[in-house]
Amino acid sequence: MGHLVTVSTCALNQWALDFEGNLDRIVASIVQAKAQGSSLRVGPELEITGYGCLDHFLEGDTFLHSWEMYARMLQNEDCHGILLDVGMPVMHKNVRYNCRMLSYGKNILLIRPKLWLANDGNYREMRYFTPWMKPRQVEKFALPRMISEITGQHEVDFGDAVLSTFDTVLGAETCEELFTPDSPHIDMSLDGIEIFTNSSGSHHQLRKLDLRLNLITEATAKCGGIYLYANQRGCDGDRLYYDGCPLIVVNGKVVGQGSQFSLNDVEVVTATVDLEDVRSYRSLMSHGLQSRTTPTYQRIPTAFALSKSGSTFDPTIVPTKPRPIRYHRPEEEIALGPACWMWDYLRRSKSAGFFLPLSGGIDSCSTAVIVYSMCRLVVSACDEGNEDVIRDARRAVGLPESEYIPTDPAEFASRIFHTCYMGTENSSFDTRQRATRLANDVGSYHVDLNMDLAVSAVREVFVVVTGKKPMFRVHGGSDAENLALQNIQARLRMVFAYLFAQLLPWVRGRSGGLLVLGSANVDECLRGYLTKYDCSSADINPIGGISKTDLKAFIAYARDEYNMPVLQSFLDATPTAELEPITETYVQSDEADMGMTYEELSIFGRLRKIDKCGPYSMFIKLYHEWTPRLTAEQIATKVKNFFFFYAINRHKMTIMTPAYHAESYSPDDNRFDLRPFLVPNMRYGWAAKKIDEVVARLGADKRD
Template identity: 25%
Template sequence: MNKTQIARFGYFRLAVASVEHRIADLEFNAEQITSAALRAKKQGCHCVVFPELSLTGYGCGDLFFQSILLERTRQVLGDLKKMTRHEQMILIVGAPIAQGGRLFNCAVVISGGEILGVVPKNFLPNTQEFYEERWFSAAADRTADEISLCGAMVPFGDDLLFRQKELPGCVLGVEICEDGWVANPPSGQMAVAGATVLVNLSASPEILGKQDYRRQLVQSQSARCLAAYAYASAGPGESSTDLVFSGHSLIAENGQLLAETERFSFATQLAIGDVDIDRLYNERHKNNSFAASSAQNAYRKIEFNCAEHAHTPLHRPLPCHPFVPANLNERDQRCEEIFALQTTALAKRLNHIGVRNVVIGISGGLDSTLALLVTVKAFEKLDLDPQGITAVTMPGFGTTTRTRGNAESLIDLLGAQCRIISIDAAVRQHFADIGHDESVHNITYENSQARERTQLLMDIANQVGGIVIGTGDLSELALGWCTYNADHMSMYGVNCGVPKTLVRYLVSWCAQASFCGETRRVLEDICATPVSPELLPPDEAGEISQVTEDHVGPYELHDFYLFQVVRHQFAPRKVFFLARQAFAERYDDATLLKWLQVFFRRFFSQQFKRSCLPDGPKVGSVALSPRGDWRMPSDACVQLWLDELEGLHVG
């Protein structure tokens, strides 16, 4: 994948470096910075951020007052300036810079053989182990907006932003160490003024527990600013007279950690991440609170160019299943949180309407299993008798022995009240009433069964004085893979915020975490059963003949597409690009494109079903309720999206 392709999708490749260095050895430090910059360039990086005072070392102490150190700093900056003339990349290094009779702790931004600007530190820590006010002045104390440096007049101040010409949405804002730890960091104002990539040159000493706090700080600030935040920290080459430095450098984007270095390595380390400028812009466009903020300061914007480097595949997490936790350590916590959201929502609804009975259709499939588990948990929360749950299994023309057996066993094992009602006779009477030939297995044949089941559930709910719990999931709603006024309808839909890939994951987790013996066996077999509405007769062996994913496509692809289109608002070509990256080993380009076209066609054509959804809880960052997250006309045209896909080349 070459640079032109990746840039077209709005990515900016960024590296943070924790370099091997020595206190006051500027020649050695400059060599390490140059070496790290060239390593980063080989990996296609546009920008490399180095730690605070990386040219001299943070721990120079009173050596900062030595004229020879300051003079040599300027000479070394000149050498780095010349290096970038040939390498065409942007370097941000830390250095002490004198101006107006004062000394400033600065970030020097270098690109294209020029020093683009010098940003002095705003906040100087002067407590506990920090004594910066002994040597440095704060940015507010500067007396000029330019300084003479390396033979040129250079912009100087904390009001500088740096914009990439080839990717105008990529705007860099720079702060230094303590600036990012204060109550009102300068990066917040920079973000409001347009900065999408915030960088922090740091020398953060390590103490017990600080690693996690630092990581949370970087992720939180990136989320608050709807930006990327790159934090380059000094390593153990710093003085250990009283402190230890670990070189913990990180890159986060809108709360997500993209990359970080290992700690306590004396060798130079790089953490590289592809920042998605397109994603950040989309997030800002839809966040009216961000748009309503206003920058208190005016900023000078300085443009820079980036060379067209060759690129390896994306340097950022890109899970195939974005709705499912990638880290197994998060599994229990995430699943417990989801169940808490679903059960609390249902418990609130039951309390509000004052009912102690519910009705739920159980097919032996994933969705109804999850809905039943949630309902049982909600009854436990309310201290209600599980016999108030009337679980109805309604075998029809396509029901297999496997799914029916699992449905009946699960109802019994969970202590709910079981009712078994065959729909065969009722549906045949309906066929006779409307004049439909039972041997014609068309949509009328299928949907008549689905609507008969819903009628039964609604009428039983009247019998028991309860409500019908809906079982349909978010993926089915996105694709419209539900029968209008049948499984599409209920009094409360507990799964409406849970996509299919996550449904399977949740049921599997329940089997392992909450149950044992026969209940676990049944749940595991349900997870292993192909997804099917079971509306067509079984095959000759009595097995499911109607596999949903054979007709509508793999749910893992549709859930991936749903996340990229609704959560990030990406254009079809970018969704296809990301799918190629994520599923390179599993699907060829033609398959990915085929199901992406199906996704867009169905997503647009089936909006009318989402426009009249029953109530149900939002669970994750993607939801399709017409009363909340997703407002879309039912007659919107899909052609614009399909036309873009038609222009893509596969193979």
């Protein structure tokens, strides 16, 4: 006789320190899970506080308010009658832990601290928490008086244990523990635990979802079991977007998968699973033999069952069938991830909209199209009757008390999206025309201006003060003069951007200010091919973690998906900053200026950050990859030039606009790429000598 259990997991859009709002979303997910017949509900990591509190986790108030919210949840009858797995920080013996709170009704069953903390890349959990270094050990935790008054308990078990119900055994993993070589679910499965919960705060990164899903499906494909994965969703106040995608997996097969990108603050995924399927799956001789040598977990007994009571067969309860895993293509990820991140930023910052300097190039074009994608998502959510999105959209357009509902993406964009082409005498007709056509297609409120008067005024101030007039290189000026004159234009664009962002709502009879959007891609940031404090300095940057190669693929996708033929002209155009005069023999080109292609920059970035290569090891790897297309000497020159420009421009990363994190080779100095911004030996002298020795030896070998 099978034992059918209905279980739920969820994705919640929690906001750091939004205690009451976070609790409301937790309760909403519990109510939905119960309505769907579930006897178990699993929520995201640190869902009561929000995952991204960062140094707020060092504050006692954060722990106090967590207990206050948890007390409300225990008292709320809507949260009774279902086993709950809720995430919050807990201090035990003056040590801070990242914990799972397992409860039923008003009874706390177990506090399970996280064993392995995420402490690299974007994560610094060991700055705030201590890992539980006592596997399979349990201590007594003294409950706060506010909790004891509700539960009647004074102590509960705290540690690495599992729950034993009348019909099954359940154990918890937390996020990073899934990614470790010796994951807890391995030993738990060998000790007879049948249901695993994983509560996560896992961020979106291009092409990353398959890694996560492979780990989850493999966990039970090899060991057998039922795996419930919950995740945070949305931007909780930082550069990361947590991409949801809650999962329910049985014996390696997905029976429930939520959306990866959505404007819904609460999403619950429910499935009915058969415990007997797990027991049958584990009937291997090797499983039985290995289970005899595996240490046992302390089981915390409970007084309830997850399956329906009685032995009578109920034909209305049917196991959920497996389904194929759903993935988005990278182009779709770019269209959806940054768009959802921007919507969260817009609605929670209470801004009046966005302002974007629209240059006519593919980078600012990509940013504009992502805003348009956001507007499409808003309209779609409104069509589905999402009251939260409707309310936020009304506030964003300045009509909070009206009956306004967005029905057309371009119309909604015309209210909240503002663009400006900031031209000079060095700008071309083509870029101005492209910017105007794109603004018309996406629906932005567009302004077109010439900055020549302002640029000339700044240059004349310098002439009056110094008595010397700088000239462009094409007019006989030095490299220093040429660079300074380019930077005047770039930095004035930043000044104009903030002027228009502050005053355009006033011009249109509205209150509030606009968020200024940056549009420097990850490769330009890596190379430092931008002016410090120019219009790359903004409030947020949706494409700052996306490569030029991926942006081109995204624009090609958007051209067809959004029916915007104008986007082809951006793909066909040569990338140019248009900061130098155009002559019959010279047109400024980004790739010519940089001395390397954008494709090469992506490769350099991945080798530098992901493969952790210095100049010498990068040269060796590229020699094997790029010969005979390039000679050893050509490869050496490119590698040395990359590291030189990376070093001299590293200081620019200290002030880069907070960007959506989308690539694992992001050079973001403020969170992700912790390297010096002053590199005294900018030519990497010793490494360069070793490269030259190899080049010389290879040349000698060829002559021989």
